[in-house]
Amino acid sequence: MxxxxxxxxxxxxxxxxxxxxxxxxxxxxxxxxxxxxxxGSFDDEQIALFDDVLDRLIGTIELRAxxxxxxxxxxAEISAQLAPIAQAPPSVxxxxxxxxxxxxxxxxxxxxxxxxxxxxxxxxxSKGEPHLLxxxxxxxxxxxxxxxxxxxxxxxxxxxxxxxxxxxxxxxGFAVIVGQAEADPELAVSVGIRVDLPSDLRRQLLRSASExxxxxxxxxxxxxxxxxIQSAIAAVTVGVEREMSGVRDFEGAKRAVAGLRxxxxxxxxxxxxxxxxxxxxxxxxxxxxxxxSTVEVIRPxxxxxxxxxxxxxxxxxxxxxxxxxxxxxxxxxSGAMKPAxxxxxxxxxxxxxxxxxxxxxxxxxxxxx
Numbered sequence: 511m512x513x514x515x516x517x518x519x520x521x522x523x524x525x526x527x528x529x530x531x532x533x534x535x536x537x538x539x540x541x542x543x544x545x546x547x548x549x550g551s552f553d554d555e556q557i558a559l560f561d562d563v564l565d566r567l568i569g570t571i572e573l574r575a576x577x578x579x580x581x582x583x584x585x586a587e588i589s590a591q592l593a594p595i596a597q598a599p600p601s602v603x604x605x606x607x608x609x610x611x612x613x614x615x616x617x618x619x620x621x622x623x624x625x626x627x628x629x630x631x632x633x634x635x636s637k638g639e640p641h642l643l644x645x646x647x648x649x650x651x652x653x654x655x656x657x658x659x660x661x662x663x664x665x666x667x668x669x670x671x672x673x674x675x676x677x678x679x680x681x682x683g684f685a686v687i688v689g690q691a692e693a694d695p696e697l698a699v700s701v702g703i704r705v706d707l708p709s710d711l712r713r714q715l716l717r718s719a720s721e722x723x724x725x726x727x728x729x730x731x732x733x734x735x736x737x738x739i740q741s742a743i744a745a746v747t748v749g750v751e752r753e754m755s756g757v758r759d760f761e762g763a764k765r766a767v768a769g770l771r772x773x774x775x776x777x778x779x780x781x782x783x784x785x786x787x788x789x790x791x792x793x794x795x796x797x798x799x800x801x802x803s804t805v806e807v808i809r810p811x812x813x814x815x816x817x818x819x820x821x822x823x824x825x826x827x828x829x830x831x832x833x834x835x836x837x838x839x840x841x842x843x844s845g846a847m848k849p850a851x852x853x854x855x856x857x858x859x860x861x862x863x864x865x866x867x868x869x870x871x872x873x874x875x876x877x878x879x
Contacts, residue, residue, distance in 0.1 A: 535584050538567040542588050549597050561599030568605055586613045593617040600624045607633060612640040619644035627654055634658035639666065646670040651677040660686045665694060672700035679704075684711050692718045693850045695726075702727045705735060713742050718848050760805050763791035767799050776800070778833050785836035793840050800827040807874050812841050817855045822874075824859070825867035831856055 545552075545560045552560070568588070571581050589606045592598040603624040609615045618625065619633065619641060630645055635658050642659055645651070646667050651659075651674070659667050660683045668687045671677045679687070684701070688711045691698035701707060702715055702723075716724060716739070724743050731739045770776040776799060784793040790812075798808045801823035811819040817838050824834040838855060 535571060535581060538564065538571060538584065538588065541567065542591055545599070546591060546595070549595050552597060557597055557599060561601045564599055565601045565605060568602060572605075572609070582611055582614065585609065585611075586617070589614050589617040593621040596623050598622060598624050604629055608637075610637075612644065615641055616644045620647050627652055630655045631658045634662070639664050642667045643670055646674065646677065649674075649676040653678050653680040653683065656680070656683050663690075665690055665697065669694070669697050669700060672697055672704065679706065681708055681711075684708060688715050691715055692848045695720070695723050698723045699726050699730060702739070703731050703735060705732070709738070709742075712739070716742050720848075760791050760795060760809070763795040764805060766792060767795040770796075771799055778827070778829055781829070782833045782836055785833065785840040788840055790840060793837060797823055797827065797837060800829070801871060802826065802868070803871050803875055807871070817851065818858060821855065821859050821862060822867045822870050825862040825864055826871045828864050831859060834859060 541560065541564050545564070568585065571585060585606065589609075592603060592606070603618050603622050607615050607618045607622070607625055607629065615637075630648075630651075631654060633641055634645055634655060639662075642662060642664060643666060645655065646659055647670055651671075656671055656677050656679050659671060660679075663686070668690050671679065671683075672687055684704075684707055687697065687701050688707075691701055692715075698715060698719055702712065702719075707715075716727075719727070727739055728736065728743070767776060770780060776796065778800065781793060781796040781800060783789075784796055794805055794808050794812055797803075798805045801808070803823055803826070808823055811823065820838060820841075821834065824837060829837070835852065835856070838852075
């Protein structure tokens with residue numbers, strides 16, 4: 511052991527004995543500087559020595575850091591200095607990573623190779639959003655870590671992971687991100703161009719994506735993904751159009767609904783059943799009958815990608831929101847409305863007045879003649 515190392519150890523012992531905050535900070539900086547000056551040449555025994563003395567020093571500084579800005583700044587500086595060092599003292603790195611102050615924990619969480627997967631999972635499971643964001647930005651992350659991060663359901667963390675090509679994501683993890691992306695266009699684009707996104711989840715994403723998001727996905731898709739995304743968009747679009755605008759025979763549905771009405775069996779519950787079962791023709795005919803309108807008026811409203819027009823006959827029939835939402839979803843081969851669109855439609859529906867809706871519907875009826 512060199513004279514400098516012996517001297518610094520004596521200084522550490524003195525600082526710990528006296529309990530002087532100023533001396534502790536100064537000694538921690540000196541120990542860190544000494545380590546950094548020759549970090550690449552230390553053997554495991556020497557690194558362990560630095561780990562022990564620096565960990566003890568930082569433990570005393572942390573107590574002061576609760577009320578001392580200078581101590582927090584010092585710890586943040588040490589964290590930033592040690593973060594990129596592959597041979598950094600492991601116990602010190604773990605201590606810094608677990609600090610509740612993100613300015614202290616952030617540098618090592620983002621960069622230190624000394625943090626193992628178990629430590630990262632523990633931090634992902636217990637710390638707040640800023641710490642999770644720092645972990646999500648690490649260049650290389652295994653699925654066990656990204657699963658733990660995504661389990662917390664922070665949209666900001668999902669966005670960072672989706673944009674991080676070094677983050678490996680499991681199928682379950684991607685399912686979480688795709689679910690969040692339905693209401694987050696930026697996230698939808700970031701995850702949609704991931705080469706490791708499973709094809710079935712890419713189709714699910716595109717099914718609920720707006721035209722603007724689909725266009726952006728195509729513009730940002732890497733060459734080897736462009737054709738897959740383009741084909742998926744075409745398949746999704748064809749599926750929606752076939753459900754909403756295909757050639758259909760409403761005569762049978764009209765007769766069936768007329769029969770139910772004549773026997774007193776036509777009700778909101780009947781319409782709800784048709785809608786949830788995706789019985790398109792029967793749902794259209796039942797909504798027309800319950801709202802006092804016609805299939806010729808209701809069908810164009812069902813074919814529209816906008817939901818505001820279809821809310822009018824629903825309100826005229828004074829349907830509950832549950833039934834109205836089911837009618838909105840029945841326009842598609844599978845439920846495809848984004849949560850934000852559902853919430854907006856519900857708010858609009860709550861403000862509508864039945865008499866005004868019936869008046870509007872009568873106007874549309876006259877215009878359709």
